[in-house]
Each structure stands twice: as structure tokens, then as C-alpha cells.
Amino acid sequence: MPENKRQRTLVDFKIPKTHVLPGNQPKRHKAEPLYIDLECDEIETETVLEQNSSSCGPKLFVSEEEFEYTEKLEILANRHDFGGPAELRKEEKEDEEVTVSHTAEVAESDTPNTPKLHRSKISAATKQFPVKLQYKPEKKPRILSRPSKIDMEPAGSEMRVLPSVSEVGPEQQLLCPVCGIVLTLLKIHEREIHCDTCVTVKRPLTSKRTGRPAPKLSKVKKLFFKNHTIVVDGFNFDSDPAINQYFLSHFHADHYMGIKKSWAQGSIYCSKVTADLLSYKFKVPHERMVALPENVTVQVTENLSVICFDANHCPGSFVFLFRESDDQDKTIQWVLHTGDFRSNNDLISRINSHTNNARIDKVYLDTTYMYPSYHFPLQHLLLDATSDFTRKLKNEGFQKLFGDRQSSIMSFLSRSLRLSHLYKFVFLVGTYTIGKEKLAVAIAQKLGTKIFLPKDTSKHRIFQTYQHHFPEDIITHDITKSCVHLVSIRTLASKESLQSYYKPIAHIYENMVCFHPTGWSFKNGGRFIKLHESADQKKTHTLELLDNTEVDRLDVSTLYSQYDGRAKFQVFRVPYSEHSSFKDLANFCVKLPWAQMIPTVNTHDAYMVEQMQQWFSVWKSIQDGGKTLSGE
Structure with a gap:
């Protein structure tokens, strides 16, 4: 290298040194105001x-x-x-x-x-100057943990805005006892899911009460007799000094809402299962409750008695049949309150047998599915079909049963690793706090296994209050002895919740399949949807429906069509309901003698109320032998 040349440095290229580069300069701390x-x-x-x-x-x-x-x-x-x-x-x-x-x-x-x-x-x-220094940061807007909209339906369904108190009359307000939201305009299954979520999810202790006055008791909650008035499923309302006897049909949040340890408007009449649940969940004193037996007449007052029948809804659910008599023990009137029920011929026969086929003056009817498009299978037929489908899936697998050519990720693993799983499938069945357990029992019995339920959990302690309703030793706390799990419906709500449940048990089960039991997911065809039919058309339609046995069975293709080969976990929505279908209601109103029908659900919609009254008139005409309807 010549002597007159030298090695170039960063200065020659006008490149700044590293300590003056923008990224290397120390950041000046900016004090908060x-x-x-x-x-x-x-x-x-x-x-x-x-x-x-x-x-x-x-x-x-x-x-x-x-x-x-x-x-x-x-x-x-x-x-x-x-x-x-x-x-x-x-x-x-x-x-x-x-x-x-x-x-x-x-x-x-x-x-x-x-x-x-x-x-x-x-x-x-x-x-x-007497200056008091106090650090006061700007108040951030409070973000409520509850959204203003509730999505109780599957993904992609329409969101329903919850109504405010001002939109509903004071006698129709139905408030959630936990969060205070008006539930009046929600459908019955939405109330159940919302209230069940509010009760089971822990709320912060610092939450303040709204101070909103309790609404007045609506007429549909009161049962009037000659010298006496009682209330059925109405605990979240303003107290009435003239009423001190309250009946609770079953332990579902949309019916018991308002009950708490300090509730003291009167005595609570219910089944023993419901009384045990009230004592466990809300610490209600036993002396404030009256446990009613099943199929036994109990004297409520001197001239009023009640007998309770199994409502076929959830464990401990009752249908109340009241009898008012005079001083000579002569019947003045019969009043039937169904609560929430799944009607069948056995229930109708027991009621008619007790009354000697006498006409029932007033029937307070569960009209949850009072809509002509809702036809779901009979319970026992659906349980058989679903359990058979589960057994076939367990024996054959996805590829053979659904013709799925996509290989599972487990097929690429060694045979020894695949054989390390105790079970090929774990089947999850969604339930409420109480109810829907029959589907899990049917699947477990068909597979020859037990139902896993973690010991000493809230679900287990609640199940202990009504375990006598199910086969003995059907529950196990050893996860290695069962491939059927009883879970909350919230577990099936999202991919994240499913993944969270599966991750800790992935070494035991190779795959996971879920069943979501709900009647609201099932509509059997479109020809029954026309609510604007005339009286003659309604009558013809009812007679055809009562003779149609196809709607009583489950079309297994509805399960096959729900298979999604791209999904990690399969969730099958099963049309299992513990409410009466439209056909059940038609059969009940045709075979049971009655004078007046009073709907208890969907009463906020004037159009629905009008349609229900028209259907009642048609069914009454069929019961009376096909007499001409008024107004035809």
C-alpha cells in the first residue's frame, strides 16, 4: 500500500458513531402529570x-x-x-x-x-397557603363486564339487544337476580342459559346493587281461589302482604330467580330435590320450605289441596294440580300449573285418573315451543338413536363412518404412542346446572361405561341431591374408568373452551366428540311454519300432525350432516328437549279436558298471544268432537 494513502474511517463516509445513533440514545423519562x-x-x-x-x-x-x-x-x-x-x-x-x-x-x-x-x-x-396535595388520576370510563347484547345462539345467529326496564311494563318485568338485566323479552332457553351463567360465574364482591325497585307480581304468576291466593314461580317481585304461600316448580334460574337467604315473603312449596338445592345453593333455611311428596295429596289450606306429578323436565320438577273445595268437600274448581314440562300420555292419564276425567277449569301451560315448526323426537326414541350413533362412531371411527379420507395426525405417530391412549374417544355431554343428564346416561349405558364427574366439585355436590333419579353407580370419579363426561354447556361454546378442557386429558383420550342437547336447534321441515292458517287449516293440520309418527323419530342424517372434517373437535347439536314440543302440546290439549288455557311463555308478543289463542280454540273444538268454531 502506498505511503500517501491511508485506511478510510467512518468519518470519511459521514457515518455517525454508534453512541449518537437515534436508537442508542438514552430515553429521557417523562414524568406523569x-x-x-x-x-x-x-x-x-x-x-x-x-x-x-x-x-x-x-x-x-x-x-x-x-x-x-x-x-x-x-x-x-x-x-x-x-x-x-x-x-x-x-x-x-x-x-x-x-x-x-x-x-x-x-x-x-x-x-x-x-x-x-x-x-x-x-x-x-x-x-x-394551606395546600392539600392529593394524587388524582383521570377517571377512566367504567367498562361493564356484561355486554349490552347477549348471543345465546350459535355463531352467526342474530344478536338480540336486551330491553331496558322502560320498554317493559312493571307487571311484566322479569329481572335476572344476579345482574339485574331485564329478561322478559328473551326466549326461555336464553333465560336459562343467562341465569345459569350468572349463578355459576363468580361476581366481584364490590358490585353495587342497582337500587331498582322490584316489579309488581304479574297476574300470570298468581293463582286465584275463592278466599285464597298463591304464587307459582314468582320470587323476584315486590312482596304482597296478602300472599304467604309460594310454589316453585323446579330448580331452574328463570323460575327461582329472586330467592336468596334473606328472602322472607312466605313459605316455599317444592319437591325435596328442589328444597335440597335451595338449601345448598342459597342457604335457605329448611324451616322456610315445605317439601312436597310426589303423587300424594297435601292440604294447603282448609279448602285447598295440591297433588304433584313428575313434570318430565329435570330432576325434582313438578306439575301442580290444585283442588278447591267447599265446606262439604265438594269440588269448586280444578287448577293445573305445568311449570316447565315435557308432556306425554302417561302424565295425561295420571291427571285424568286423579280428576276422574273432570274438566280442569284453568290450565297454566308451558308454551315454550308453541310454534308449529318445532317438532322434535320423543325423548326415549332420541336417546336410543343418539346412543346407537355414538356406539357406531366409537367402533368404526371418523374415516369409516363419515368417509373422511383425511388422516388423523395420530396416524403419523408410532404405533406404540397411539396405543398409549386408554380410549379412542371421549364423549362430552353438555348440561345445565340441573337437567339434560338423561342423554349422558343413555350414551354411557350403551357404551358399557360410567359417567365421569370430578369429585367435590360444585357439579358433583349438586348431582348428589338427585342422584337417586339415575342408575346406581353410574357416576365415577376415576377418569380412567369412563369415556363419557358430564360438562357445562358453556364448555361447548367455543374452540378455546374445548381446547382448554381437552389439553389436560389428551394423554388419555385420542379424540373428543361433543353433544349439545337443545330443542331450539331443530326444525322439522317448513310446511308447519305457516302461522297465518285459517281455523279449518289449523284443525286439519293438527289432525294430520297427531297421526304423523315420523316426527317422533330422530333422522340420524341430521347428525351425519353436522360432521366437519376440518374441525379439531366435533360438536353435534342434538334435538333433545325437556320442554313439550308443538305436537306434545297439541296432544295434551286435545286429550285433557279443560275450560281455559293460560299461556305462561311468549306472552309479551301480541301476535304470538293471538296465534296461541287460535290454536287453543282449534284444539278445544277437536276435543269437543269437531263442533263448528265461532267466527268461521
């Missing part, structure tokens, strides 16, 4: 600091005589935020806040009109 409340109650501001004339700038302090105010002094640590000392802005409107912005250090201003305040003078003034 400090908010100071100035409270001056007994101070003469004139003695603290002389005020210059108005031409010299705004006043630093304003006396109480001049203006009623609340001051906040915002001290900004970074002097580069403003070019000079802060100015006092006094609003012309009364009751406005006066905000003073001042830099951390008072610098000399370039503005000639701005007075120069010496640091020592300010310090002296500060000592004489």
Missing part, C-alpha cells in the same frame, strides 16, 4: 400575593366572592411542553372548573405582558 387539589376555605388570597393590574396578565387566585370554583393545578414536569408559564382560563359560565396549568419550574417568558415571579416569593406564598 401530577394533579393537585387546592382547598382554600379560610385564607385571604390578597395577603398571599399581590395581584398586578389586568394588563399584566390574569389573576393567579380568585376569591370566593368573585367566583365559586374548584381549582386543579396541573404541574407538567417537562418544560418543553409549553413555551411559557401557564395561563389561567376563567370561564364566563357559572359552576365551570377553573384549570391552571403551570410548569415545574417558572421560567422567564418572552411575552412582555407576563409578570416575572421570583421563586422565593412563590415559595413563601406556598407556605402561607
